[in-house]
Amino acid sequence: MSAYPSFREHIAQINDLLNVFNILNWDSHTQMPHGGAETRGHQLATIVQLAQERFASDTTARLLDAVEAEVEDDDYYSYRRREVQNTRWAYDIARRIPAALMSKIVGLRPTAEQAWVDAKKHNDFTRFAPYLTQAFDYQKQLAEAIGYVDHPYDALLLRYEPEMNVERLRHLFDIMKGTLLPLLQNIVAKGDVVRSDFLYGDFDEAKQREFALGVAQQFGYDLNRGRLDVSAHPFEVSFTRNDVRITTRYQRNYLPGALFGVLHEAGHALYEQGASIELTRTALTTDFLGNYAVAGVSFGAHESQSRLWENQVGRSRAFWQLHFPRLQSHFASQLAGVDAESFYRAVNRVRPSFIRVEADEMTYNFHIMLRVEIEIGLLDGSIKVSDLPELWRAKMQEYLGVTPPTDTLGVLQDIHWAMASIGSFCTYTVGNVMSGQWMAAARREVDGLDTALANGHYAPLLGWLTDNIYRHARAFSPNELLIRATGEPLNPDAYLGYLVEKYTDIYK
Numbered sequence: 001m002s003a004y005p006s007f008r009e010h011i012a013q014i015n016d017l018l019n020v021f022n023i024l025n026w027d028s029h030t031q032m033p034h035g036g037a038e039t040r041g042h043q044l045a046t047i048v049q050l051a052q053e054r055f056a057s058d059t060t061a062r063l064l065d066a067v068e069a070e071v072e073d074d075d076y077y078s079y080r081r082r083e084v085q086n087t088r089w090a091y092d093i094a095r096r097i098p099a100a101l102m103s104k105i106v107g108l109r110p111t112a113e114q115a116w117v118d119a120k121k122h123n124d125f126t127r128f129a130p131y132l133t134q135a136f137d138y139q140k141q142l143a144e145a146i147g148y149v150d151h152p153y154d155a156l157l158l159r160y161e162p163e164m165n166v167e168r169l170r171h172l173f174d175i176m177k178g179t180l181l182p183l184l185q186n187i188v189a190k191g192d193v194v195r196s197d198f199l200y201g202d203f204d205e206a207k208q209r210e211f212a213l214g215v216a217q218q219f220g221y222d223l224n225r226g227r228l229d230v231s232a233h234p235f236e237v238s239f240t241r242n243d244v245r246i247t248t249r250y251q252r253n254y255l256p257g258a259l260f261g262v263l264h265e266a267g268h269a270l271y272e273q274g275a276s277i278e279l280t281r282t283a284l285t286t287d288f289l290g291n292y293a294v295a296g297v298s299f300g301a302h303e304s305q306s307r308l309w310e311n312q313v314g315r316s317r318a319f320w321q322l323h324f325p326r327l328q329s330h331f332a333s334q335l336a337g338v339d340a341e342s343f344y345r346a347v348n349r350v351r352p353s354f355i356r357v358e359a360d361e362m363t364y365n366f367h368i369m370l371r372v373e374i375e376i377g378l379l380d381g382s383i384k385v386s387d388l389p390e391l392w393r394a395k396m397q398e399y400l401g402v403t404p405p406t407d408t409l410g411v412l413q414d415i416h417w418a419m420a421s422i423g424s425f426c427t428y429t430v431g432n433v434m435s436g437q438w439m440a441a442a443r444r445e446v447d448g449l450d451t452a453l454a455n456g457h458y459a460p461l462l463g464w465l466t467d468n469i470y471r472h473a474r475a476f477s478p479n480e481l482l483i484r485a486t487g488e489p490l491n492p493d494a495y496l497g498y499l500v501e502k503y504t505d506i507y508k
Contacts, residue, residue, distance in 0.1 A: 003066035004080070010054075010063055011087065012281040017051040018293040019239045021106075026245060028110055029231040037110040045107030048291050052099040055091065055288055064088055079276075082475040083283040090288035093158065097145045102291065105138045105420050116418035117232060123408045125389050132417055133385045136378050139422045143379065152379045156423035159289045160299040161430055163479055163490075166376060169426055172492065173369050176429070179496045184362055187350045187507050188401070194506070196346040201334040205250040205258075211330050212248070212262035215323065219309055220462040221246075221266045222273055233415040234261040234357070236268035236306075238294060240280050244272040255331070256347050257358060260310050267309035270462065271296050274470025284473040295473040299424050301481065303431025304438060305465070311361055312439050312498070313461070318454040320344040345506055352400035354409040362503055365432060366399040371414070371425040379422070434482065436495025438465065441486040 021044060028040050054060075067084050074081040112131040119128035143152035154165040213228050231247035238244040246265035251257040275295035279285050285295045296302035313319060324340035335343070350360050356367040374391065377383030383391065392411040397403045404410030416424060442464045443449050452460045468485040479489040 002070060003063055004070055007063040007067045007084070007087075008282060010059060011083075011283045011286060014051050014055050014288070015281045015286045015293050017047055017054070018286065018291060021047045021051070021291065022237050022239050022293055026237045028113070029233075029235065030229045030247060034114065037114040041107045041110040044109065045103040048106040049099050049103040051291060052094065052097070052102050056094045056097070056099065060087070060091055064091060077476070079279065079282075079284060079475055086474060087283045087288070093146055094288055096147065097142065101138065101141055101145065105135075105142065106291065108135060108138065109419055112418040112420070113415060116412065116415055120408050120412040123406045123412075125407045125412060128412065128418070129385050129388075132388075135417060135420050136385065136422065139420065140379060151376070153376050153423060156379070157426070159287075160421075160424045161427050161478070162298065163477060164300070164426065164430065169372065172429070172433070172490075173372075175492055176365055176496065177369075179500065180362065180365065183500060183503060184350070184352075187362065187503060188352065190507055192351070194345045194349040195342060196349050198335055198338050198343075199255050199346055200253055201255070201331075203252055203255045203331055203334060205252060207330045208250055208255070208258045211327055212259045215259075215314070216246075216262055216266035216269075218456060219263075219266055219270065219313070219458050220273075221269050225273055226269055228262065234265050236265045236272070238269075238272040240285070240293065241273050241275045241277065241295065242280070244269045254358075255334075260314060260347075261357070263314040264306040264310040267306035268296075268302055270309065270465070271302055271305045271470050274462075274466040275473040276471040279473045279475075284475050287474075295470070297472075297474045297476065297481065298430075298478045299427035300430030300434060301469070301478045303427050304434035305431075305469070307428070307431050308435040308438060308465075312435055313453065313458070315344075315348055315361070316453070317341070317344045318450070320347070322454065322456050348502070348506055350503065350507070352402050354396070354402060354404045355413055357413075361432075361499060363400055365429045368425055368429045370395045370399055375422055375425065430478075430490070433490060433492045433495045434478070436493075436498050437482060437486045437488070437491060438469070439498070440494040441468075 024040065024044055024047065028037070028044075032040060064084065064087060068088065071078075071081045071084050108131065112128075112135060115128050115131045119125060139156060140152060143155040146155040146158060148155040151166045157164050157166075209228065216228075217223060225242050226244045226246065229245065229247045230249060232249065234246070234248045236244065236246045246262065246269050248258045248261040248265065272295050275285055279295070285293060287294045294302075320343050321340045324343050327343075328335045328338070348360060350362045352363050353359060356364065359367055370392075373395070374383060374388065378385065388411045389407050393403050396410065442461055446452075446460050446464050449460055452458075469481055472481065476484065482489055
């Protein structure tokens with residue numbers, strides 16, 4: 001009798017538990033009253049502990065032993081064989097992690113997040129510092145439990161970008177600095193030659209939502225299986241491919257924030273909605289180590305899609321030549337006298353600034369490098385939590401030539417540390433690099449792709465991405481996906497070439 005159906009059902013139940021976790025987490029960011037944070041932390045901790053104990057159980061070991069023999073003659077790239085391989089890899093790591101530790105990590109999140117919101121609101125890092133100290137203490141324990149050779153950060157990267165480590169990251173960052181720093185310096189030296197005053201004004205939130213969500217739907221975001229809500233920090237979350245939700249935050253006085261936030265999260269959502277239906281509730285839509293029900297194979301692969309749709313499509317000249325008249329009709333007085341080319345240049349204006357999520361493509365990766373370097377130091381003990389406000393200001397000055405006047409605009413701007421997502425920041429830059437490779441390959445393989453995009457026909461691009469990335473969910477590693485679709489592993493050349501060409505043109 002085959003063990004595979006029992007194996008699949010066992011994994012499906014773990015996936016169900018993690019989807020319950022996702023729902024509770026979504027609610028905590030969108031609907032939950034402030035007073036619910038402490039008890040929600042207990043609820044999330046309970047769900048994660050149940051899922052962790054179930055996954056790291058003898059039952060999983062017994063089912064794996066039985067099913068591995070059944071799939072050993074399957075094609076190496078078959079989904080069934082990959083389900084088993086991925087489960088074995090994660091199981092061997094998960095067995096090292098105490099369920100009680102994961103429960104503590106997750107249980108801290110809601111109260112840490114509320115403390116972060118409070119600290120950011122009052123520009124008072126000390127309100128968040130104790131929670132951040134505790135969060136990094138837990139992460140150090142997690143790194144020791146997982147194990148590592150060179151650096152504790154390598155252990156945490158396994159949960160977000162399993163083919164990456166500190167050495168490779170530093171090498172990637174050095175390559176990118178070598179190209180981007182001179183280009184950035186040349187652009188800054190030209191002065192503020194791109195007009196952008198019309199991006200600031202009074203923009204009705206309902207109209208912002210209507211335009212942004214309309215574009216997301218044109219990209220392919222299916223509202224029969226999704227919805228858009230408001231949260232303090234934009235995010236995407238899925239409860240299987242049939243329910244994939246996104247959020248944004250509206251700034252009435254700044255137009256691009258919510259717009260590009262929606263396009264960014266819609267890119268994530270397209271990945272989740274595009275997973276093959278046969279992989280629903282399987283090991284290939286379950287992140288056992290991160291405790292998420294998710295289809296994306298890594299955070300970097302996921303970010304490659306948010307950054308691709310937000311930037312390479314949504315910030316392109318062709319996009320705004322097509323869509324600007326409709327945006328202008330929504331905000332006729334605010335955008336009076338502005339043309340599509342001026343708007344394109346404005347939303348691509350290079351300006352070293354304080355806020356990562358509002359950073360232009362040229363400066364964005366320096367925000368990521370800063371955060372990764374701080375995380376590495378906090379993990380190995382060379383940096384203390386109490387050092388962070390001043391260290392943050394110093395690194396911003398070093399990389400971008402600006403010094404945040406407040407901690408709200410500095411070290412408190414991101415929610416990721418409150419969410420215990422230590423090791424995830426690097427995936428934004430990894431995703432940027434991948435996005436360049438995907439788009440270069442799509443242009444080579446899809447006849448007339450640029451013409452289709454210029455006419456607002458996004459199905460050819462979405463179809464290529466679905467065929468090569470989305471439908472496979474977690475069946476192939478990031479580098480396997482890259483090699484199958486582009487012919488090479490992670491390589492920054494295409495992405496750097498895209499940036500150099502784009503900004504050389506804008507800044508002449």
